Amino acid sequence: MPFIKVNKEEAISELQNIISEANKINELITSEENKQISDFFSEWQECVEELLKNIIDDSNLVSEFESETIYLENSFSKYSTKNEVTKAISRGIKFLKRLREDISKDVYKDKKIISNEIPYEIANIIIRRILQNFHKHIEAMYQNTVHGSARILKCDLDKIKIGNEYDVQRMLYSIIKPIFPLARLEVVDDTKYNSIRYDICIDEYDVVIEVKCTRNSMSERHLTEELGSDIFHYQARNLFFFIYDKEKIIRNKDAFIKSYTKKDTELNKNIETIVIQPILL
Structure with missing residues (x-):
């Protein structure tokens, strides 16, 4: 930008x-x-x-x-x-x-450059890469074989499961925070009509990351309605939707991403959607 x-x-x-x-x-x-x-x-x-x-x-x-x-x-x-x-x-x-x-x-x-000298125009690229490769963090941290001398045991790691969006949000925030130290979690923004809660907010880059984790009771239509409401109400130049489709309710992942990825919308926002559908054998 x-x-x-x-x-x-x-x-x-x-x-x-x-x-x-x-x-x-x-x-x-x-x-x-x-x-x-x-x-x-x-x-x-x-x-x-x-x-x-x-x-x-x-x-x-x-x-x-x-x-x-x-x-x-x-x-x-x-x-x-x-x-x-x-x-x-x-x-x-x-x-x-x-x-x-x-x-x-x-x-x-x-133009803002924070302490680790990440230029404004590069920040979105880094955030995008983190979101697109979130599953690699899951694999490396929780699923791969543990070294024999490690004190963290594989049986303990196996107990950690993603249950809802708060679990995804916590994991994602832990990856983003070391790179963007000023990132904030659960940020409330009072508008003229109601209060909005941003899952992850990186103010210096005008970025908001909204985390979704699908559940059995959620339909794809309900998910799209949530996204539509968020797009309208969220006040950020760069809005990322990170959808951990745990229950695989999104039927056509590529078409879904295309529909909810827009540059310079009428609301003056850049919207980008990343969908992760875990593969469990």
Whole structure:
């Protein structure tokens, strides 16, 4: 996810200054005596592009701005060129105002690197890998052969069984916590309408992990209704659903994952679903 390289207030202030410069250029090019319309506009474009590179880590942003501010210069008509530049500046200003509003609404988060230097954009990759390979932790910790000199006995490990989502949540949290020390468990968030409980919350990366463990009394339809409600109510930019399908109620795992994995939804969320269906022989 793109993030701002400076603090939010500084980014908003810089954008406001460059918008003000655009308004001044508009005043200049309305003067009939001005014969350097294109030069003024080109200089402003370059300043904006440099600013975007300095305040936001998004390689597509400059290209989007360039597309918004393209104009056709008419070498035979000064009036036509002036009109086209004015329109281009207007589109550029609207683009920058939208960007300023997005930053003020925290669409772009501050770049955050925690003590072990995991960059924001890498955090989701690590979380995804942990969730996708959760079953390997179960195998390595509880199911594989125990060394003969170990004090932890295999018979004791065999007593540990996953009974419900709280068991899954505890195991998963124990893996995540050493990598993301600021991760929190059972976080309550009071909204305007009701209270929401997040299973695992990693605030500095705007990540929430919701854990599900299927049971005999649960239908696939009931599970999808829970996910739909969570997607609507949970306030996080990056929402992971980790489903330990203990009872294998999900009939088509691949189709299910595809249905509940979306990027940049209308609710401004990235939603990713990981399903683990244990194989017991």
